[in-house]
Amino acid sequence: MYPKDLKYTNTHEWARVDEGFVTVSITSFAAEQLSDIVYVELPSEGASVERGSSFGVLESVKAVSDVYSPVSGKIQEVNHRLEDEPELLNNDPYGEGWMVKILAAGEGELDNLMDAEQYESFVEQERGE
Amino acid sequence: MAVDEAIFRLMRENNGNPTLRLYTWNPPAVSIGYFQSSDSPLIAEYLEIGYPLVRRPTGGLAVLHENEMSYSMTGVLGQDGYPPNREEAYRRAHESIKEALVDVGLEVDMYRDEELNWKDGFCSSSWFPHDIVLRGEGKIGGSAQRRSGRLLLQHGSIALLQQVDEKRLAERVGVKFEQLLRVDLRQQELTDEELSLSEKLVREKYGTWDWNYQGRFLSLKRD
Numbered sequence: 001m002y003p004k005d006l007k008y009t010n011t012h013e014w015a016r017v018d019e020g021f022v023t024v025s026i027t028s029f030a031a032e033q034l035s036d037i038v039y040v041e042l043p044s045e046g047a048s049v050e051r052g053s054s055f056g057v058l059e060s061v062k063a064v065s066d067v068y069s070p071v072s073g074k075i076q077e078v079n080h081r082l083e084d085e086p087e088l089l090n091n092d093p094y095g096e097g098w099m100v101k102i103l104a105a106g107e108g109e110l111d112n113l114m115d116a117e118q119y120e121s122f123v124e125q126e127r128g129e
Numbered sequence: 130m131a132v133d134e135a136i137f138r139l140m141r142e143n144n145g146n147p148t149l150r151l152y153t154w155n156p157p158a159v160s161i162g163y164f165q166s167s168d169s170p171l172i173a174e175y176l177e178i179g180y181p182l183v184r185r186p187t188g189g190l191a192v193l194h195e196n197e198m199s200y201s202m203t204g205v206l207g208q209d210g211y212p213p214n215r216e217e218a219y220r221r222a223h224e225s226i227k228e229a230l231v232d233v234g235l236e237v238d239m240y241r242d243e244e245l246n247w248k249d250g251f252c253s254s255s256w257f258p259h260d261i262v263l264r265g266e267g268k269i270g271g272s273a274q275r276r277s278g279r280l281l282l283q284h285g286s287i288a289l290l291q292q293v294d295e296k297r298l299a300e301r302v303g304v305k306f307e308q309l310l311r312v313d314l315r316q317q318e319l320t321d322e323e324l325s326l327s328e329k330l331v332r333e334k335y336g337t338w339d340w341n342y343q344g345r346f347l348s349l350k351r352d
Contacts, residue, residue, distance in 0.1 A: 063255060
């Protein structure tokens, strides 16, 4: 159900390792929970981010939520399309709805994240609560 | 606003104990949502006649804080009986307020329509599911949220109608929140830490033009 080539956080972000950088956005579960996302605040290119700290903010109807970075590093690229088309996060969270590309500070930054199977059971647990 | 954010930020240190804060505004003011533009003719009408403006850390639309009671509640979703998710927190808080308003003699309902009704930039004239409605009249209660992981800050506004005794309403809201959020509340003053963080937040955020009018805020300076 969740893409096998991605890693996941317990705050519902995904991370994909490409050559030299890590692409990050929110999972389909997060998008579904938020419902229609209407505003997106993104960081600036070149900004430093720390693992577990907020790098962006989203608003769905009447709720503002922080988005957390799965890795430490520098923001290399930002998907500015989301500022005009925030619905991409709902419609295509693993593709056109990517948020940022981060140049990770070091190897092993993704080691503590969940794989797709672990994330699926984590979501089931949250749904059950 | 600064006090609410201070309570929210210090929740982890506070063992995640849920907090309910009830307050009124002096002087009356207009608050706007996190992403809302301050540049709107409807909001300008109030600013021109001298109402101060403050931007909230929560979402939603503009609120005129006059003849109303504000509340903020913070807690960790799914911990110590606190609601498991934000929708449930929203619904239960409004259910609590509705019951408190019934206790003080008003005939109120929750707006059931799934259809959103965004009329203008003000919360009071835009209707959302679970909003509180005075029977035969209009909306008298609404809320907005900020979520950081499992930490939730929820803000809301309840119109204070002439016939309502403010103290009695506050007392009933407290009792109903305890029942519906399944928490035990005890009355206490702000801690020294909450006070000093809120003063810092006033200096660096809520007291600044950049934040209130432009929504620009980088981060608190280190001491």
